Amino acid sequence: MERAPRLQDVAAAAGVSRQTVSNVINSPGLVREDTRERVSRAIADLGYRPHAAARSLRTRRSSTIAMHLDPYAGGISGVVLDRFVHALTDLAGERGMRVLLYTGRDHDEEIARLAELLDGGEADATVITGTFHGDPRTRWLAARRTPFVAFGRPWGEDDHHSWVDVDGAAGTRKATAWALDAAGPRVAFLGWPAGSGTGDDRELGWRSALPSQAGLRLVSEESVGDARAVVADVLASGAAIDALVCASDSLAIGAHLAAVAAGRADLPIVGFDNTPAAEAIGLSSVEQLPEQVASAALDLLLDPSGSATAPDGARHVLVEPQLVLR
Template structure:
């Protein structure tokens, strides 16, 4: 059959009425076992899928997940969110869900959007990105019993294991630790870190990976000498270049740099060229184009894990509450890998 099978095709193949097929789909308990098995066999053989719009009308659910479209601050690191959204949309579609993108000026404006979308029954749940310390968005969603999952752990909030706060994150500490360790194995000993100002949860974790590796693997360097190798600036190519120039002007020797982002790594590259190895973070198209090594986040796995945490067994079934068992935690911490160039 070249066209999509309909409920009438299923009824004919099973030798039952259209209403019986509808009952099997929507209220299987009222259908006799033998009849139900016959209909289910016809559904499987024909590859019939219930019409999504009809299901939404029947269940009064939108089968839609809301995701804020973050403003693109630059053309480098913004590509990460684009790749995540693409992966999330593809995987959501395979599970009978749609993605609704919306914009917001700040966290409070985003909360106002949550209220509007929930009041209008436009979405069933939310996928949050760019988590921050003491994130008011997650507190609001928990208080209003709205299902959600975050790409990013709950920084600074005492709900790391709260089953109502489901989260997926990438272990940036592990990523920068592995990158630093590899540079040490290749012969570098004075590896600088170029990162963001404190209070960025993800940035703090990435810094921790570099610092812990340097203090444990390079016993010849004092903590003060390691601290002198740390550079801090906002996520900007020009500011990153300026920070690296300042390090060189201070006379501090450096033979490698690991960075909190590809944006910062590009700024370092513009000053140092290929004189020392530089490792960025996010493996953006820019890093590939200029030949920068970079830590890559497994965004396909992040998207899959986010949906696994948020959805039930049935297509489009959003769940809320306790995990099925103690072996099914409501969070996933995934490991990145470094792409060496």
């Protein structure tokens, strides 16, 4: 079995000492730019990955990112967060960092558990999800100068921290533009009740793509059954619909079942999340690209040397999703 490259292998390939390689990894500011670039190329060519445990002894840091694991809620669209966690763990490993998952039944318990990990030196930084206006976690983390980034916008004025999110409006705008061209002018939208930042953003994309502000807006809870009932009632009423853009794949699958039952199996329906369930049925959907979200989150969280740094101003990244047609 071929052994993994070691620090001395990088030093030999770059023509420098082991200490210089160590400085490039842990204190790059001490190394001249040309030497730093030469060592970085050797690290990339050899596929060298610093040993996290050894680095923690040298730097007094754990090289660990803590992330709260949300309770299992079932449903169809939860696979997006699963993909994000998997990608974050994989990409963090490539940068010599580890991801530590922890649980908490509410935000207070989440903060208490995270405080234990940070104060005990088990984690240096954190990634949080499900942020909202007035989120106590972001204020607590900012107050103690803990490096963190959020997957999701705060949807309010307290935009004082770094975050990465998916441009939901861009996704539904693409879906609506395609539906208008492929099916006709009467493109309806099936979304959640008003007041959800994510849901309102996706509705905005649909509205912005319509030739006028007029358009049939349907409302359903995040449930296949509820969506099926709502769309079944609308189709039974004789409402003219050429296509339907939905805020999630769960809603899209419910709408599809209603359309099939009403003899409208050919009704173009576009979901959001591009889940395996939508793919299995053959529904078009908006792909959120959680792997790109994870990569952007790490870019915001880690400095060029690969270490988590305390927040220095808020930075934001919006990842543009892709429309997957089937």
